[in-house]
Amino acid sequence: MKLQMKKYILITVVITGLTSCFTLDDNLFNKSELTEYKLDNYSGDVDFHLDNSFYIQDTMVHLFTLNSKATEESNATTIYALYIGDISKIATDTVIMYCHGNKDHMDFYWQRAKLLANTKSKNRFGVMMIDYRGYGMSEGKPTEDGLYADVDAALKWLKGKGLSNDRLLMYGFSMGTAPATKLSAESYSMKPSKLMLEAPFASAETMIQDGSGLAMPGDFFTTLKINNAEEIKTVTQPFFWIHGEADDFLNIDTHGAVVYSHYSGTYKESHRIPAAGHSTIQTTMGFQPYLKLVGDFITQH
Protein backbone atom coordinates (compact mmCIF):
# COMPACT_ATOMS: atom_id res chain seq x y z
CA MET A 1 0.00 0.00 0.00
CA LYS A 2 2.79 2.42 0.94
CA LEU A 3 4.63 1.54 -2.23
CA GLN A 4 1.56 2.40 -4.29
CA MET A 5 1.21 5.74 -2.59
CA LYS A 6 4.88 6.53 -3.12
CA LYS A 7 4.32 5.83 -6.79
CA TYR A 8 1.48 8.37 -6.94
CA ILE A 9 3.51 10.98 -5.13
CA LEU A 10 6.53 10.34 -7.33
CA ILE A 11 4.46 10.79 -10.47
CA THR A 12 3.13 14.10 -9.17
CA VAL A 13 6.58 15.37 -8.26
CA VAL A 14 8.03 14.34 -11.60
CA ILE A 15 5.26 16.03 -13.57
CA THR A 16 5.68 19.21 -11.56
CA GLY A 17 9.44 19.15 -11.82
CA LEU A 18 9.55 18.52 -15.52
CA THR A 19 7.34 21.44 -16.31
CA SER A 20 7.72 25.17 -15.67
CA CYS A 21 8.52 26.42 -19.11
CA PHE A 22 5.23 27.94 -20.29
CA THR A 23 4.41 31.62 -20.53
CA LEU A 24 1.68 33.56 -22.25
CA ASP A 25 4.14 35.78 -24.09
CA ASP A 26 3.31 34.53 -27.57
CA ASN A 27 -0.34 35.34 -27.03
CA LEU A 28 0.46 39.02 -27.31
CA PHE A 29 0.82 38.56 -31.03
CA ASN A 30 -2.41 37.87 -32.89
CA LYS A 31 -0.89 37.88 -36.34
CA SER A 32 -2.08 36.62 -39.70
CA GLU A 33 0.08 35.85 -42.69
CA LEU A 34 -0.54 37.11 -46.23
CA THR A 35 0.69 36.17 -49.67
CA GLU A 36 -0.02 39.64 -51.05
CA TYR A 37 -1.17 43.03 -49.78
CA LYS A 38 -4.49 44.25 -51.17
CA LEU A 39 -5.03 47.48 -49.22
CA ASP A 40 -8.21 49.07 -50.66
CA ASN A 41 -9.17 45.75 -52.21
CA TYR A 42 -8.80 43.83 -48.96
CA SER A 43 -12.09 42.08 -48.26
CA GLY A 44 -11.32 40.75 -44.80
CA ASP A 45 -12.60 42.07 -41.51
CA VAL A 46 -11.56 45.66 -40.68
CA ASP A 47 -12.57 48.14 -38.00
CA PHE A 48 -14.00 50.64 -40.48
CA HIS A 49 -14.08 51.58 -44.17
CA LEU A 50 -13.36 55.06 -45.46
CA ASP A 51 -15.35 56.55 -48.31
CA ASN A 52 -13.84 57.84 -51.56
CA SER A 53 -13.13 61.27 -50.13
CA PHE A 54 -10.21 59.69 -48.28
CA TYR A 55 -8.83 57.96 -51.36
CA ILE A 56 -5.06 57.98 -51.77
CA GLN A 57 -3.67 57.88 -55.28
CA ASP A 58 -1.72 54.75 -56.15
CA THR A 59 1.34 56.85 -56.94
CA MET A 60 1.43 57.93 -53.30
CA VAL A 61 1.37 54.39 -51.93
CA HIS A 62 4.69 52.58 -51.77
CA LEU A 63 5.13 48.99 -50.64
CA PHE A 64 8.67 47.73 -50.08
CA THR A 65 10.84 45.61 -47.81
CA LEU A 66 13.27 46.49 -45.06
CA ASN A 67 15.94 44.54 -43.25
CA SER A 68 15.41 44.48 -39.51
CA LYS A 69 17.98 43.22 -37.05
CA ALA A 70 17.60 43.20 -33.30
CA THR A 71 20.73 43.72 -31.22
CA GLU A 72 21.26 40.11 -30.28
CA GLU A 73 20.44 38.70 -33.72
CA SER A 74 23.07 37.53 -36.15
CA ASN A 75 20.88 37.72 -39.25
CA ALA A 76 18.49 40.38 -40.46
CA THR A 77 14.78 39.67 -40.96
CA THR A 78 12.95 40.91 -44.02
CA ILE A 79 9.85 42.88 -43.13
CA TYR A 80 7.31 44.72 -45.27
CA ALA A 81 6.75 48.46 -45.07
CA LEU A 82 4.29 50.90 -46.52
CA TYR A 83 4.91 54.57 -47.12
CA ILE A 84 1.97 56.81 -47.94
CA GLY A 85 3.24 60.01 -49.51
CA ASP A 86 5.89 61.29 -51.88
CA ILE A 87 9.16 59.53 -51.06
CA SER A 88 11.17 62.21 -52.82
CA LYS A 89 9.82 64.81 -50.38
CA ILE A 90 10.61 62.99 -47.14
CA ALA A 91 13.63 65.27 -46.73
CA THR A 92 11.26 68.20 -46.29
CA ASP A 93 7.94 66.61 -45.24
CA THR A 94 6.63 65.77 -41.80
CA VAL A 95 6.06 62.04 -41.32
CA ILE A 96 3.83 60.06 -38.97
CA MET A 97 5.33 56.70 -37.98
CA TYR A 98 2.23 54.56 -37.40
CA CYS A 99 2.77 51.50 -35.17
CA HIS A 100 -0.20 49.22 -35.65
CA GLY A 101 -1.85 46.91 -33.11
CA ASN A 102 -1.40 43.21 -32.50
CA LYS A 103 -3.99 41.95 -34.96
CA ASP A 104 -3.53 40.50 -38.43
CA HIS A 105 -1.41 42.70 -40.73
CA MET A 106 -1.17 45.99 -42.63
CA ASP A 107 -4.23 45.23 -44.76
CA PHE A 108 -6.28 45.26 -41.57
CA TYR A 109 -4.80 48.60 -40.52
CA TRP A 110 -4.73 50.16 -43.99
CA GLN A 111 -7.91 52.18 -43.39
CA ARG A 112 -6.43 53.63 -40.21
CA ALA A 113 -3.16 54.58 -41.89
CA LYS A 114 -5.04 56.03 -44.86
CA LEU A 115 -7.13 58.11 -42.49
CA LEU A 116 -3.98 59.56 -40.93
CA ALA A 117 -2.71 60.35 -44.43
CA ASN A 118 -5.71 62.71 -44.64
CA THR A 119 -4.74 64.68 -41.53
CA LYS A 120 -5.24 68.42 -42.18
CA SER A 121 -5.42 67.68 -45.90
CA LYS A 122 -4.71 64.76 -48.20
CA ASN A 123 -1.05 63.80 -48.05
CA ARG A 124 -0.18 66.81 -45.94
CA PHE A 125 1.85 64.41 -43.82
CA GLY A 126 3.61 61.26 -44.89
CA VAL A 127 2.58 58.06 -43.10
CA MET A 128 4.91 55.13 -42.56
CA MET A 129 3.64 51.71 -41.46
CA ILE A 130 5.33 48.33 -41.20
CA ASP A 131 4.24 44.78 -40.60
CA TYR A 132 6.19 43.52 -37.61
CA ARG A 133 8.07 40.28 -38.17
CA GLY A 134 5.65 37.39 -38.55
CA TYR A 135 2.80 39.69 -39.56
CA GLY A 136 1.41 39.83 -43.11
CA MET A 137 4.21 39.06 -45.52
CA SER A 138 7.01 39.90 -43.11
CA GLU A 139 9.32 37.02 -42.33
CA GLY A 140 10.19 35.64 -38.93
CA LYS A 141 8.43 35.23 -35.63
CA PRO A 142 7.16 38.15 -33.58
CA THR A 143 9.04 38.95 -30.39
CA GLU A 144 9.12 41.89 -28.04
CA ASP A 145 12.64 42.88 -29.10
CA GLY A 146 11.60 42.34 -32.70
CA LEU A 147 8.86 44.96 -32.35
CA TYR A 148 11.41 47.59 -31.44
CA ALA A 149 13.92 46.48 -34.04
CA ASP A 150 11.29 46.50 -36.79
CA VAL A 151 10.08 50.01 -36.03
CA ASP A 152 13.69 51.12 -35.77
CA ALA A 153 14.32 49.66 -39.22
CA ALA A 154 11.58 51.96 -40.51
CA LEU A 155 13.18 54.92 -38.75
CA LYS A 156 16.54 54.09 -40.32
CA TRP A 157 14.91 54.06 -43.74
CA LEU A 158 13.22 57.42 -43.10
CA LYS A 159 16.46 58.88 -41.83
CA GLY A 160 18.18 57.66 -44.95
CA LYS A 161 15.62 59.55 -47.01
CA GLY A 162 16.49 62.74 -45.20
CA LEU A 163 13.92 62.90 -42.43
CA SER A 164 15.03 64.82 -39.36
CA ASN A 165 13.93 64.25 -35.78
CA ASP A 166 11.89 67.43 -35.60
CA ARG A 167 9.69 66.26 -38.48
CA LEU A 168 9.11 62.75 -37.15
CA LEU A 169 5.91 62.02 -35.20
CA MET A 170 5.28 58.72 -33.49
CA TYR A 171 1.76 57.24 -33.35
CA GLY A 172 0.94 53.95 -31.65
CA PHE A 173 -2.33 52.05 -31.41
CA SER A 174 -2.95 49.36 -28.77
CA MET A 175 0.03 46.97 -28.85
CA GLY A 176 1.75 49.47 -31.16
CA THR A 177 1.90 51.89 -28.25
CA ALA A 178 4.75 49.76 -26.86
CA PRO A 179 7.27 50.40 -29.67
CA ALA A 180 5.93 53.94 -30.10
CA THR A 181 6.62 54.78 -26.46
CA LYS A 182 9.90 52.88 -26.23
CA LEU A 183 11.35 54.46 -29.35
CA SER A 184 10.27 57.89 -28.14
CA ALA A 185 11.84 57.38 -24.74
CA GLU A 186 15.12 55.71 -25.58
CA SER A 187 17.98 56.15 -28.02
CA TYR A 188 17.28 54.55 -31.37
CA SER A 189 18.01 55.65 -34.93
CA MET A 190 15.78 58.69 -34.61
CA LYS A 191 14.12 60.62 -31.79
CA PRO A 192 10.52 61.54 -32.62
CA SER A 193 9.46 65.10 -31.87
CA LYS A 194 6.01 64.10 -30.60
CA LEU A 195 4.24 61.01 -29.32
CA MET A 196 0.61 60.06 -29.91
CA LEU A 197 -0.93 57.03 -28.21
CA GLU A 198 -4.35 55.60 -29.01
CA ALA A 199 -5.78 53.12 -26.47
CA PRO A 200 -2.41 52.37 -24.84
CA PHE A 201 -1.94 49.61 -22.31
CA ALA A 202 -0.08 50.21 -19.06
CA SER A 203 1.70 46.87 -18.78
CA ALA A 204 1.24 43.13 -19.11
CA GLU A 205 0.69 43.01 -15.36
CA THR A 206 -2.25 45.41 -15.57
CA MET A 207 -3.71 43.28 -18.33
CA ILE A 208 -3.46 40.20 -16.12
CA GLN A 209 -4.96 41.97 -13.13
CA ASP A 210 -7.84 43.33 -15.19
CA GLY A 211 -8.38 39.88 -16.64
CA SER A 212 -8.37 38.00 -13.35
CA GLY A 213 -9.95 40.59 -11.11
CA LEU A 214 -7.15 39.81 -8.65
CA ALA A 215 -3.96 41.66 -7.74
CA MET A 216 -1.75 38.96 -9.22
CA PRO A 217 1.86 39.66 -10.16
CA GLY A 218 2.38 39.69 -13.92
CA ASP A 219 5.48 37.55 -13.53
CA PHE A 220 3.23 34.57 -12.85
CA PHE A 221 2.35 34.38 -16.52
CA THR A 222 4.67 36.40 -18.67
CA THR A 223 8.26 37.42 -19.14
CA LEU A 224 7.25 40.37 -21.32
CA LYS A 225 8.94 43.56 -20.22
CA ILE A 226 6.54 45.81 -22.12
CA ASN A 227 5.65 48.53 -19.68
CA ASN A 228 4.32 51.77 -21.12
CA ALA A 229 3.48 53.08 -17.66
CA GLU A 230 7.18 53.08 -16.74
CA GLU A 231 8.56 53.89 -20.18
CA ILE A 232 6.44 57.04 -20.51
CA LYS A 233 8.25 58.53 -17.51
CA THR A 234 11.30 59.14 -19.65
CA VAL A 235 9.40 60.62 -22.60
CA THR A 236 9.90 64.36 -22.72
CA GLN A 237 8.37 65.14 -26.10
CA PRO A 238 4.82 66.56 -26.32
CA PHE A 239 2.34 63.77 -25.70
CA PHE A 240 -1.17 63.15 -27.05
CA TRP A 241 -3.41 60.48 -25.51
CA ILE A 242 -6.76 59.35 -26.87
CA HIS A 243 -8.83 56.52 -25.39
CA GLY A 244 -12.41 55.27 -25.59
CA GLU A 245 -14.30 55.52 -22.31
CA ALA A 246 -16.13 52.29 -23.18
CA ASP A 247 -12.95 50.38 -24.00
CA ASP A 248 -13.78 46.93 -22.61
CA PHE A 249 -10.41 45.50 -23.47
CA LEU A 250 -7.83 48.02 -22.28
CA ASN A 251 -9.70 49.85 -19.59
CA ILE A 252 -9.29 53.60 -19.81
CA ASP A 253 -8.67 54.04 -16.09
CA THR A 254 -6.38 51.10 -15.36
CA HIS A 255 -4.37 51.41 -18.57
CA GLY A 256 -4.53 54.71 -20.48
CA ALA A 257 -5.03 57.03 -17.54
CA VAL A 258 -2.07 55.47 -15.74
CA VAL A 259 0.20 56.04 -18.73
CA TYR A 260 -1.06 59.60 -19.06
CA SER A 261 -0.56 60.37 -15.38
CA HIS A 262 3.01 59.05 -15.44
CA TYR A 263 4.05 61.43 -18.21
CA SER A 264 5.98 64.42 -16.90
CA GLY A 265 7.38 65.93 -20.08
CA THR A 266 6.88 69.32 -21.65
CA TYR A 267 3.26 69.12 -22.82
CA LYS A 268 0.41 66.63 -22.71
CA GLU A 269 -3.20 66.52 -23.78
CA SER A 270 -5.85 63.87 -23.21
CA HIS A 271 -8.99 62.96 -25.12
CA ARG A 272 -11.46 60.65 -23.44
CA ILE A 273 -13.99 59.68 -26.06
CA PRO A 274 -17.44 58.91 -24.60
CA ALA A 275 -19.03 55.63 -25.75
CA ALA A 276 -16.00 54.67 -27.83
CA GLY A 277 -14.65 51.14 -27.52
CA HIS A 278 -11.16 49.79 -28.06
CA SER A 279 -11.31 49.96 -31.86
CA THR A 280 -14.10 52.47 -32.42
CA ILE A 281 -12.71 55.86 -31.49
CA GLN A 282 -12.67 57.10 -35.08
CA THR A 283 -16.15 55.85 -35.93
CA THR A 284 -17.65 57.00 -32.63
CA MET A 285 -16.38 60.56 -32.75
CA GLY A 286 -16.36 60.85 -36.54
CA PHE A 287 -13.41 60.86 -38.91
CA GLN A 288 -13.11 64.61 -39.30
CA PRO A 289 -13.26 65.46 -35.58
CA TYR A 290 -10.63 62.76 -34.99
CA LEU A 291 -8.39 64.15 -37.71
CA LYS A 292 -8.81 67.66 -36.32
CA LEU A 293 -7.58 66.57 -32.90
CA VAL A 294 -4.58 64.79 -34.39
CA GLY A 295 -3.83 67.60 -36.84
CA ASP A 296 -4.10 70.33 -34.22
CA PHE A 297 -1.72 68.48 -31.93
CA ILE A 298 0.80 68.04 -34.72
CA THR A 299 0.70 71.62 -35.91
CA GLN A 300 0.13 73.55 -32.70
CA HIS A 301 2.25 71.93 -30.04
Add this chain to the structure above:
Amino acid sequence: MRTNILLISITTLIYACSPGRYVKPLEKKQQAVNVSLGGPLIKYGAATIPIPFLTANYGYGIDSTLTAFGSANITAALFGNAQVELGVTKQVLKQNKYIPAISISPVLNIIYKNKDAKKLYPQLAINAFWEYGKHKNLIYAGLDNWFELSSKRAYGINQPNHWIFMPMIGHSFNNKKWNFNLEAKIIAPNISNEILVVDYVTPFKTHGALGVYFGCTRKF
Protein backbone atom coordinates in the same frame (compact mmCIF):
# COMPACT_ATOMS: atom_id res chain seq x y z
CA MET B 1 -5.22 43.15 -29.46
CA ARG B 2 -8.09 41.05 -28.35
CA THR B 3 -8.33 37.47 -29.39
CA ASN B 4 -5.17 35.75 -28.28
CA ILE B 5 -4.91 37.74 -25.09
CA LEU B 6 -7.91 35.77 -23.90
CA LEU B 7 -5.54 33.07 -22.70
CA ILE B 8 -4.20 35.44 -20.10
CA SER B 9 -7.68 36.02 -18.77
CA ILE B 10 -8.51 32.35 -18.82
CA THR B 11 -5.39 31.27 -17.06
CA THR B 12 -5.49 33.87 -14.36
CA LEU B 13 -9.10 33.14 -13.60
CA ILE B 14 -8.72 29.40 -13.45
CA TYR B 15 -5.99 29.79 -10.87
CA ALA B 16 -8.79 30.77 -8.59
CA CYS B 17 -11.17 27.96 -9.30
CA SER B 18 -10.01 24.49 -8.45
CA PRO B 19 -12.67 22.04 -7.24
CA GLY B 20 -13.65 21.55 -3.63
CA ARG B 21 -11.48 19.30 -1.44
CA TYR B 22 -12.58 16.67 1.06
CA VAL B 23 -16.13 17.79 1.57
CA LYS B 24 -16.39 14.82 3.91
CA PRO B 25 -13.33 14.10 6.10
CA LEU B 26 -11.42 10.84 5.68
CA GLU B 27 -11.47 8.15 8.32
CA LYS B 28 -8.91 8.38 11.10
CA LYS B 29 -5.38 7.66 9.74
CA GLN B 30 -6.81 7.10 6.27
CA GLN B 31 -4.81 8.56 3.38
CA ALA B 32 -5.96 9.56 -0.08
CA VAL B 33 -4.50 10.81 -3.32
CA ASN B 34 -6.69 12.77 -5.68
CA VAL B 35 -6.31 14.10 -9.20
CA SER B 36 -8.87 16.49 -10.64
CA LEU B 37 -9.32 17.98 -14.06
CA GLY B 38 -11.64 20.73 -15.20
CA GLY B 39 -12.22 24.44 -15.37
CA PRO B 40 -14.50 27.20 -16.55
CA LEU B 41 -16.63 26.64 -19.62
CA ILE B 42 -16.00 29.01 -22.47
CA LYS B 43 -17.35 29.44 -25.96
CA TYR B 44 -14.58 28.65 -28.37
CA GLY B 45 -15.81 29.10 -31.92
CA ALA B 46 -19.04 27.15 -32.18
CA ALA B 47 -18.17 24.84 -29.31
CA THR B 48 -18.46 25.12 -25.55
CA ILE B 49 -15.40 23.67 -23.87
CA PRO B 50 -13.97 23.50 -20.35
CA ILE B 51 -10.48 24.86 -19.84
CA PRO B 52 -8.36 21.96 -18.57
CA PHE B 53 -7.00 22.63 -15.13
CA LEU B 54 -5.10 19.88 -13.37
CA THR B 55 -4.47 19.53 -9.65
CA ALA B 56 -3.03 16.74 -7.51
CA ASN B 57 -3.90 16.36 -3.86
CA TYR B 58 -2.94 14.35 -0.80
CA GLY B 59 -5.08 14.05 2.32
CA TYR B 60 -4.67 12.46 5.73
CA GLY B 61 -7.35 11.75 8.29
CA ILE B 62 -6.21 13.18 11.61
CA ASP B 63 -9.39 11.86 13.12
CA SER B 64 -12.76 10.94 11.70
CA THR B 65 -13.91 14.58 11.67
CA LEU B 66 -10.68 16.31 10.69
CA THR B 67 -8.65 15.82 7.53
CA ALA B 68 -5.49 17.70 6.62
CA PHE B 69 -4.62 18.05 2.96
CA GLY B 70 -2.21 19.62 0.52
CA SER B 71 -2.63 20.20 -3.21
CA ALA B 72 -0.23 20.99 -6.00
CA ASN B 73 -1.49 22.89 -9.00
CA ILE B 74 -0.03 21.27 -12.10
CA THR B 75 -1.32 23.95 -14.45
CA ALA B 76 0.44 26.60 -12.40
CA ALA B 77 3.62 24.52 -12.56
CA LEU B 78 3.44 24.66 -16.34
CA PHE B 79 3.92 28.40 -15.98
CA GLY B 80 6.82 27.99 -13.59
CA ASN B 81 4.76 28.87 -10.54
CA ALA B 82 4.70 26.79 -7.40
CA GLN B 83 1.07 26.86 -6.30
CA VAL B 84 0.07 24.80 -3.31
CA GLU B 85 -3.02 24.67 -1.17
CA LEU B 86 -2.69 23.67 2.47
CA GLY B 87 -5.77 23.19 4.55
CA VAL B 88 -8.05 21.09 6.68
CA THR B 89 -11.63 19.94 6.47
CA LYS B 90 -13.50 19.83 9.75
CA GLN B 91 -16.91 18.25 10.01
CA VAL B 92 -18.96 20.33 12.42
CA LEU B 93 -22.37 18.68 12.09
CA LYS B 94 -23.46 15.09 11.49
CA GLN B 95 -26.12 14.15 8.98
CA ASN B 96 -29.56 13.57 10.48
CA LYS B 97 -31.72 11.93 7.82
CA TYR B 98 -32.42 14.76 5.37
CA ILE B 99 -30.61 17.39 7.39
CA PRO B 100 -27.16 17.47 5.84
CA ALA B 101 -23.82 17.13 7.51
CA ILE B 102 -21.82 20.34 7.54
CA SER B 103 -18.08 20.76 7.12
CA ILE B 104 -15.79 23.74 6.75
CA SER B 105 -12.45 23.89 4.94
CA PRO B 106 -10.06 26.75 5.69
CA VAL B 107 -7.23 26.76 3.17
CA LEU B 108 -4.11 28.75 2.47
CA ASN B 109 -3.44 29.05 -1.24
CA ILE B 110 0.18 29.98 -1.83
CA ILE B 111 1.64 30.94 -5.21
CA TYR B 112 5.36 31.57 -5.55
CA LYS B 113 7.52 32.33 -8.54
CA ASN B 114 10.25 34.55 -7.16
CA LYS B 115 10.73 37.07 -4.38
CA ASP B 116 8.88 39.72 -6.35
CA ALA B 117 6.07 37.45 -7.52
CA LYS B 118 4.35 35.71 -4.67
CA LYS B 119 0.79 35.67 -3.35
CA LEU B 120 -1.19 34.19 -0.53
CA TYR B 121 -4.93 33.76 -0.80
CA PRO B 122 -6.93 32.56 2.21
CA GLN B 123 -9.91 30.43 1.28
CA LEU B 124 -12.87 29.22 3.28
CA ALA B 125 -15.30 26.61 1.99
CA ILE B 126 -18.54 25.78 3.73
CA ASN B 127 -20.06 22.47 2.66
CA ALA B 128 -23.35 20.65 3.21
CA PHE B 129 -23.42 16.96 2.25
CA TRP B 130 -25.70 13.98 2.28
CA GLU B 131 -24.57 10.35 2.22
CA TYR B 132 -26.89 7.80 0.69
CA GLY B 133 -26.96 4.15 -0.42
CA LYS B 134 -24.83 1.20 0.54
CA HIS B 135 -21.72 2.72 -1.03
CA LYS B 136 -22.24 5.94 0.88
CA ASN B 137 -22.25 8.03 -2.23
CA LEU B 138 -22.22 11.72 -1.56
CA ILE B 139 -24.27 14.66 -2.79
CA TYR B 140 -22.95 18.01 -1.71
CA ALA B 141 -23.44 21.72 -2.11
CA GLY B 142 -21.35 24.51 -0.75
CA LEU B 143 -19.81 27.90 -0.97
CA ASP B 144 -16.11 28.39 -1.61
CA ASN B 145 -14.71 31.82 -0.79
CA TRP B 146 -11.47 33.43 -1.92
CA PHE B 147 -10.11 36.52 -0.26
CA GLU B 148 -7.84 39.03 -2.00
CA LEU B 149 -5.81 40.69 0.76
CA SER B 150 -4.02 43.30 -1.36
CA SER B 151 -5.55 46.73 -1.18
CA LYS B 152 -3.62 48.01 -4.20
CA ARG B 153 -2.92 46.74 -7.68
CA ALA B 154 -0.18 47.80 -10.07
CA TYR B 155 0.55 51.55 -10.08
CA GLY B 156 -1.33 52.15 -6.85
CA ILE B 157 -4.78 51.49 -8.26
CA ASN B 158 -7.27 50.35 -5.66
CA GLN B 159 -8.04 46.63 -5.81
CA PRO B 160 -11.78 46.50 -6.46
CA ASN B 161 -12.56 42.90 -5.48
CA HIS B 162 -11.64 41.40 -2.12
CA TRP B 163 -14.16 38.59 -1.94
CA ILE B 164 -14.70 36.04 -4.67
CA PHE B 165 -17.34 33.48 -3.86
CA MET B 166 -18.10 30.31 -5.73
CA PRO B 167 -21.31 28.35 -5.11
CA MET B 168 -20.82 24.70 -5.99
CA ILE B 169 -22.74 21.45 -6.26
CA GLY B 170 -21.32 17.99 -6.73
CA HIS B 171 -21.69 14.27 -6.51
CA SER B 172 -19.20 11.64 -5.41
CA PHE B 173 -19.50 7.98 -6.48
CA ASN B 174 -17.75 5.94 -3.82
CA ASN B 175 -16.46 2.46 -3.31
CA LYS B 176 -13.98 0.97 -0.89
CA LYS B 177 -10.80 2.26 -2.51
CA TRP B 178 -11.91 4.72 -5.16
CA ASN B 179 -14.06 7.84 -5.33
CA PHE B 180 -15.12 9.49 -8.58
CA ASN B 181 -16.33 13.02 -8.31
CA LEU B 182 -18.29 15.41 -10.54
CA GLU B 183 -18.64 19.02 -9.56
CA ALA B 184 -20.10 22.20 -11.02
CA LYS B 185 -19.11 25.57 -9.66
CA ILE B 186 -20.20 29.10 -10.45
CA ILE B 187 -17.04 31.13 -10.25
CA ALA B 188 -17.23 34.72 -9.07
CA PRO B 189 -20.85 35.54 -9.92
CA ASN B 190 -20.27 38.88 -8.20
CA ILE B 191 -17.66 39.99 -10.72
CA SER B 192 -18.34 41.24 -14.22
CA ASN B 193 -16.84 39.08 -16.95
CA GLU B 194 -17.33 41.72 -19.60
CA ILE B 195 -13.77 43.00 -19.38
CA LEU B 196 -12.33 39.50 -19.33
CA VAL B 197 -12.48 39.22 -23.13
CA VAL B 198 -13.34 35.55 -22.89
CA ASP B 199 -16.89 34.41 -23.67
CA TYR B 200 -17.56 32.53 -20.46
CA VAL B 201 -20.61 30.33 -20.21
CA THR B 202 -22.48 31.38 -17.12
CA PRO B 203 -26.08 31.50 -15.90
CA PHE B 204 -25.51 35.16 -15.05
CA LYS B 205 -24.51 36.21 -18.58
CA THR B 206 -22.35 39.23 -17.75
CA HIS B 207 -20.97 37.93 -14.47
CA GLY B 208 -18.77 35.06 -13.43
CA ALA B 209 -18.11 31.75 -15.12
CA LEU B 210 -19.39 28.19 -14.82
CA GLY B 211 -16.76 25.56 -14.06
CA VAL B 212 -17.07 21.78 -14.34
CA TYR B 213 -14.64 19.30 -12.80
CA PHE B 214 -13.96 15.61 -12.71
CA GLY B 215 -11.97 14.12 -9.87
CA CYS B 216 -10.57 10.70 -9.08
CA THR B 217 -9.51 9.70 -5.56
CA ARG B 218 -7.57 6.62 -4.41
CA LYS B 219 -7.88 5.85 -0.72
CA PHE B 220 -5.33 3.90 1.32
